Amino acid sequence: MDQTSFKKVMSAVIIIGLAALSFYIVKPILLAIISGAILAFIFMPVYNFIFKRTKMENFSAIFICVVLILIIFLLILERYESF
Numbered sequence: 001m002d003q004t005s006f007k008k009v010m011s012a013v014i015i016i017g018l019a020a021l022s023f024y025i026v027k028p029i030l031l032a033i034i035s036g037a038i039l040a041f042i043f044m045p046v047y048n049f050i051f052k053r054t055k056m057e058n059f060s061a062i063f064i065c066v067v068l069i070l071i072i073f074l075l076i077l078e079r080y081e082s083f
Helices: 003-054 057-081
Strands: none
Touching (some): 003 057
């Protein structure tokens, strides 16, 4: 095996190893990242609707955050209430 082939193979092994380690580090929070992206995609039209009506960015963002917190809180409350 010549020098350039060895460098290419080692580079590929290092990149694959780093990708695997990166995934291992991110795996615990991957569900939260995906869930956040889905919620942002779902609630963006609601935010835009409220913003068009009120013309206040901060109010629209806070309103959406409060609605999301209430939804999550009610889902958690419902889950633990059934035990």
